[in-house]
Amino acid sequence: MSHIDTQFHGVRITESQGRPAQQHLPAACSSCSLHELCLSGGLDEIDLEAIDRIVAQRRRIAKGEALFSVGDAFRSIYAVRFGLFKTEGLMTDGREQVTGFQMAGELLGLDGISDDRHVCKAVALEDSEVCVIPFAEMESLGRAVPALQRNLHRVMSREMVQDRNLLVLLGSAQAAERLAAFLLNLSERHAQRGYAASEFILRMTRDEIGSYLGLTPETVSRTFTKLQKDGLIEVAQKHIRIPDLPALRNFIGC
Amino acid sequence: MSHIDTQFHGVRITESQGRPAQQHLPAACSSCSLHELCLSGGLDEIDLEAIDRIVAQRRRIAKGEALFSVGDAFRSIYAVRFGLFKTEGLMTDGREQVTGFQMAGELLGLDGISDDRHVCKAVALEDSEVCVIPFAEMESLGRAVPALQRNLHRVMSREMVQDRNLLVLLGSAQAAERLAAFLLNLSERHAQRGYAASEFILRMTRDEIGSYLGLTPETVSRTFTKLQKDGLIEVAQKHIRIPDLPALRNFIGC
DNA sequence: ACGCCCGTCTGATCCATGTCAGGCTGGCTT
DNA sequence: AAGCCAGCCTGACATGGATCAGACGGGCGT
Numbered sequence: 001m002s003h004i005d006t007q008f009h010g011v012r013i014t015e016s017q018g019r020p021a022q023q024h025l026p027a028a029c030s031s032c033s034l035h036e037l038c039l040s041g042g043l044d045e046i047d048l049e050a051i052d053r054i055v056a057q058r059r060r061i062a063k064g065e066a067l068f069s070v071g072d073a074f075r076s077i078y079a080v081r082f083g084l085f086k087t088e089g090l091m092t093d094g095r096e097q098v099t100g101f102q103m104a105g106e107l108l109g110l111d112g113i114s115d116d117r118h119v120c121k122a123v124a125l126e127d128s129e130v131c132v133i134p135f136a137e138m139e140s141l142g143r144a145v146p147a148l149q150r151n152l153h154r155v156m157s158r159e160m161v162q163d164r165n166l167l168v169l170l171g172s173a174q175a176a177e178r179l180a181a182f183l184l185n186l187s188e189r190h191a192q193r194g195y196a197a198s199e200f201i202l203r204m205t206r207d208e209i210g211s212y213l214g215l216t217p218e219t220v221s222r223t224f225t226k227l228q229k230d231g232l233i234e235v236a237q238k239h240i241r242i243p244d245l246p247a248l249r250n251f252i253g254c
Numbered sequence: 255m256s257h258i259d260t261q262f263h264g265v266r267i268t269e270s271q272g273r274p275a276q277q278h279l280p281a282a283c284s285s286c287s288l289h290e291l292c293l294s295g296g297l298d299e300i301d302l303e304a305i306d307r308i309v310a311q312r313r314r315i316a317k318g319e320a321l322f323s324v325g326d327a328f329r330s331i332y333a334v335r336f337g338l339f340k341t342e343g344l345m346t347d348g349r350e351q352v353t354g355f356q357m358a359g360e361l362l363g364l365d366g367i368s369d370d371r372h373v374c375k376a377v378a379l380e381d382s383e384v385c386v387i388p389f390a391e392m393e394s395l396g397r398a399v400p401a402l403q404r405n406l407h408r409v410m411s412r413e414m415v416q417d418r419n420l421l422v423l424l425g426s427a428q429a430a431e432r433l434a435a436f437l438l439n440l441s442e443r444h445a446q447r448g449y450a451a452s453e454f455i456l457r458m459t460r461d462e463i464g465s466y467l468g469l470t471p472e473t474v475s476r477t478f479t480k481l482q483k484d485g486l487i488e489v490a491q492k493h494i495r496i497p498d499l500p501a502l503r504n505f506i507g508c
Numbered sequence: 509a510c511g512c513c514c515g516t517c518t519g520a521t522c523c524a525t526g527t528c529a530g531g532c533t534g535g536c537t538t
Numbered sequence: 539a540a541g542c543c544a545g546c547c548t549g550a551c552a553t554g555g556a557t558c559a560g561a562c563g564g565g566c567g568t
Contacts, residue, residue, distance in 0.1 A: 089422045092435075092507045097422045111418065113411035120418065139404065143397045150393065156410045157367035163417035164365065164374065168343045168351045170424040171468035175525070181346075206546065214425035216526060221547055237534085237546080253346045429555070460516065473555055475517055491516080491564085 028052050029131075037105035037192065038079050039133070039151050047145045054137045055079075061124040067108060069121045074112025076134045080104050083128020084203045087111075087120045088211075096121070098212040100162075101204060103189055107155055125203045170214045175223045178213045180251050183233065187242060198245055202238040282306050283385075291359030291446065292333050293387070293405050301399045308391045309333075315378040321362060323375045328366025330388045334358050337382020338457045341365075341374045342465075350375070352466040354416075355458060357443055361409055363389075379457045424468045429477045432467045434505050437487065441496060452499055456492040 029040040030048040040051055058081065061067050067078060070090050082104050088096045099120060102108050112118040113135065142149035169181055191197035202209070206217040213220070227233045232248050234241040242248055283294040284302040294305055312335060315321050321332060324344050336358050342350040353374060356362055366372040367389065396403035423435055445451035456463070460471040467474070478489045486502050488495040496502055 089418050091422055091426060095426065097425050099418050099421050110411055111415050114408050114415055119415050139400070139407070143400065143403065146393070146397065149397065149403075153393070153410075154368050156407075156414070157364055160410070160414055160417060161365050161368055161373050163414060163421060164343050164353050167353050167417060167421055167424065168345055170421065171351050171465070172345060172349060205544090211425070217546080218527080218548085219525060222525090225547080459514095470556060471516080472518085472557080476555090479517075 029055060032081070032131075034079075034081065034105040034193075039107070039148065039155060041151060043145070043147050043151075047148065050141060050145065051148065054141055055131050055133050057132045058129055059132055060127070060129050061085075063124055063126045063128075065124055067122040067124065067130065068112075068118045070119060072112075072118045074109065074116045074118055074135070076132050077107055077109040077112075077138065078122075078130040078132060080106050080108065081129040081131055084125045085122050085128060086125055086204065086208055086212075087122050089120045096211075098208050100166075101125075101186075101212070104193060107159070110156060110159060125208075175213075175215055175219050176226060177252055178215065179209075179220065179223045180227065180232065180248055182209065182213060183240060183242065184245075184248060184252065187245065198242045200240055202240060283309060286335070286385075288333075288335065288359040288447075293361070293402065293409060295405060297399070297401050297405075301402065304395060304399065305402065308395055309385050309387050311386045312383055313386055314381070314383050315339075317378055317380050317382075319378055321376040321378065321384060322366075322372045324373060326366075326372045328363065328370045328372055328389070330386050331361055331363040331366075331392065332376075332384040332386060334360050334362065335383040335385055338379045339376050339382060340379055340458065340462055340466075341376050343374045350465075352462050354420075355379070355440075355466070358447060361413070364410060364413060379462075429467075429469055429473050430480060431506055432469065433463075433474065433477045434481065434486065434502055436463065436467060437494060437496065438499075438502060438506065441499065452496045454494055456494060 029035055029038070029051045030045070032038065032040070035041060035048075040048055043051070059067075059078075061083070067085065080102050085102045085108060086098050087100045087102065087108065089099045090096060102122075108122050108130065109118065111120050138152065142152055169178055173181065186200065186202075187197045190200050204212075206220045209215075210217045210220045215223070224233070224235045228235050232242075232244070232251055234243065283289055283292070283305045284299070286292070286294070289295065289302075294302055297305070313321075313332075315337070321339065334356050339356045339362060340352050341354045341356065341362065343353045344350060356376075362376050362384065363372065365374050392406065396406055423432055427435065440454065440456075441451045444454050458466075460474045463469075464471045464474045469477070478487070481487045482489050486496075486498070486505055488497065
């Protein structure tokens with residue numbers, strides 16, 4: 001069990017308190033436990049070493065701090081090593097809305113490519129760490145390593161597909177379906193990372209969930225209660241248990 | 255004025271009727287009027303010729319026909335030459351929802367990269383033509399031509415950003431704001447292509463608009479009427495006029 | 509030119525979710 | 539240990555949009 005796994009299980013990172021959020025630590029895809037989930041999946045030893053040279057630093061972000069904000073110059077993309085982030089977009093009238101939650105092994109910052117400026121804000125929901133991947137170098141390494149290029153494209157495409165799914169959800173599903181779909185999505189992603197699929201802790205508030213799902217926090221709360229009454233989930237504050245995953249999946253298809 | 259421009263202005267393509275939808279015609283980015291809007295923007299002569307060799311064929315899609323459907327094997331992406339498409343995603347319960355409209359110079363099919371299978375369906379809303387861009391060859395040319403690689407990444411990123419914007423819209427805006435934002439978006443894209451920003455024809459039905467915006471067709475209809483009463487737009491069937499663009503933009507920020 | 513039908517508009521009603529308000533709990537600070 | 543406050547839950551009420559129903563009009567095919 002590696003250093004990273006331990007931290008991902010919830011150990012607080014106290015040594016960064018009082019220091020600036022940005023730190024420069026060595027990163028290494030070749031020895032990263034998330035490697036198969038991340039950009040470096042499926043690459044051979046030699047290519048991994050090349051990536052290691054590019055992904056030269058990590059950065060720690062304390063809970064509540066922003067990794068980047070709207071308008072920031074785009075230079076790098078980020079891979080979450082441990083912790084959890086939310087990304088939020090800006091409405092025309094200034095309100096913010098959560099557009100996604102990123103957990104270990106997922107990328108942040110791809111939105112900045114299109115015009116060299118970030119158009120959303122990424123905030124850590126708990127003490128977190130990311131690998132900093134300078135994008136220009138990533139592109140040039142992609143030119144040398146087709147498999148890496150392929151991975152990048154796959155990740156970008158996957159992100160588009162996920163956004164589309166959420167779109168469809170917001171466009172045509174009811175509150176209970178939205179929430180159920182959200183929980184199932186979290187469940188799957190936990191499972192991918194080797195954690196329990198049917199029991200987990202929500203790291204985000206009801207406000208953030210509501211913002212993400214296009215609902216008010218009150219409705220989120222009520223809907224949790226309703227799903228519990230229907231026996232589909234068990235809720236205790238931030239603790240969620242899904243006693244019957246197939247049943248919940250089935251509920252979505254109504 | 256080229257052949258393409260003439261067709262884009264609305265001349266019906268009659269010669270394809272009764273034939274299979276797939277046709278093999280020469281394509282040429284180097285002489286395409288959409289070149290600056292599309293993937294080949296900013297490239298030099300030599301690189302353009304390289305692209306021309308890859309983007310070797312076009313395909314005509316009659317109104318109502320699908321360019322690709324959910325589950326189809328992914329091999330190519332497509333650039334719209336003229337015409338208009340809608341993409342629709344599949345709900346868990348089988349219902350379909352429109353997730354986007356693509357006009358000349360925009361790309362289709364990027365959703366298929368992530369697992370080599372299309373996860374949405376692209377349907378022509380009028381007789382249309384696309385350039386077929388084999389993706390494997392596109393990737394390999396991207397390795398040789400950094401500017402092309404950059405363009406591809408930019409386009410993908412832009413698509414992600416647009417999806418996010420729509421997400422925010424669906425998550426927190428009222429019917430009138432959604433519709434206004436939709437019209438402004440169309441207006442901008444028309445302007446980019448050299449057409450009037452304040453007057454245009456809607457090529458999609460109220461149903462399709464409603465599906466896209468997460469509203470019923472009845473609400474779309476009513477909301478058009480409401481916006482007209484408020485003097486923000488003039489509607490006559492599919493004909494839209496926006497007498498005061500800044501006023502409509504201002505309306506969004508409420 | 510005629511008639512059919514799809515797409516659109518409008519009205520009446522209902523329901524899901526937003527809004528406003530109050531009270532509870534658990535975790536953090538002092 | 540006490541107190542405070544953010545986050546959460548629940549209730550009562552308001553409302554925007556969905557739903558159901560019907561009428562109109564224009565485009566298309568015969």
